[in-house]
Amino acid sequence: MQSRTAALNGRKRIIVTGCAGFIGSHLAEACLRQGWAVTGVDALTPYYSPEIKRANLQNALSNPMFRYLEDDLLSLDLADLLSDVDIVFHLAAQAGVRASWASSFDVYVDANVRALQRLLEAAKEAELDRFVFASSSSVYGDAERLPTLEDTVLSPVSPYGATKALGEHLARVYWRNYGLPTVTLLHGLRTAPAPRYGFPPRHRGGPGRHGVRAVRGRQSDA
Numbered sequence: 001m002q003s004r005t006a007a008l009n010g011r012k013r014i015i016v017t018g019c020a021g022f023i024g025s026h027l028a029e030a031c032l033r034q035g036w037a038v039t040g041v042d043a044l045t046p047y048y049s050p051e052i053k054r055a056n057l058q059n060a061l062s063n064p065m066f067r068y069l070e071d072d073l074l075s076l077d078l079a080d081l082l083s084d085v086d087i088v089f090h091l092a093a094q095a096g097v098r099a100s101w102a103s104s105f106d107v108y109v110d111a112n113v114r115a116l117q118r119l120l121e122a123a124k125e126a127e128l129d130r131f132v133f134a135s136s137s138s139v140y141g142d143a144e145r146l147p148t149l150e151d152t153v154l155s156p157v158s159p160y161g162a163t164k165a166l167g168e169h170l171a172r173v174y175w176r177n178y179g180l181p182t183v184t185l186l187h188g189l190r191t192a193p194a195p196r197y198g199f200p201p202r203h204r205g206g207p208g209r210h211g212v213r214a215v216r217g218r219q220s221d222a
Ligand SMILES: NC(=O)c1ccc[n+]([C@@H]2O[C@H](COP(=O)([O-])OP(=O)(O)OC[C@H]3O[C@@H](n4cnc5c(N)ncnc54)[C@H](O)[C@@H]3O)[C@@H](O)[C@H]2O)c1
Pocket: 017, 018, 019, 020, 021, 022, 023, 024, 041, 042, 043, 044, 045, 046, 047, 053, 071, 072, 073, 074, 090, 091, 092, 093, 094, 095, 110, 111, 115, 134, 135, 136, 137, 138, 187, 188, 189, 190
């Protein structure tokens, strides 16, 4: 059987952070269907059951073009991770609006700000085609205009939204200062037929209905 290294020749190389999550697991599978080589990173954080996350990974794990790193972006060697990579999809995050208050804010800062900043620092040294950051409609808070246009001022009303807004600014700062080809995707609330964390073993409906509602902050020219 051909080794993964030999099979990598000519394929796009993709990193998906948060690959065991709800959206990241579907995205990793979609990339694999394109014939791309995918490295997924996930720390299996306890926000909801790691068992659900492991189940989310099963399809990707059955594909020889998938490499899984169960690791934390706050401690992983990111320079090594990003060598020979074409696109980074950064989806790893601490989600959830209501839980983001009070002492749990530290968790949000670690996952949504510090991990992103570490990744951006490593990415500026790598020769990426794209760095795609998953933001959230929460950056708009109580949007006064629907549909909300992408030039609407960011005005989050939760600590979670505030960390995502800072993430958008950081992505732009690294484009502005280092030419990093960052693109921010604005995810709206997904619609799934079952509560997000209660679908055993996994919501199989695919990303079609819940995925990305809008693309904003196209910081690179392409
Ligand atoms: N699902 C939605 O409705 C929605 C809406 C708006 C924005 N988003 C954004 O889209 C992205 C994906 O959302 P989701 O619903 O799939 O979330 P999710 O919680 O299912 O997945 C996020 C994954 O990131 C991992 N993670 C967190 N911190 C990490 C770290 N330091 N290192 C490695 N892995 C880490 C978690 O273990 C988890 O598996 C997130 O950035 C989220 O903020 C989602």
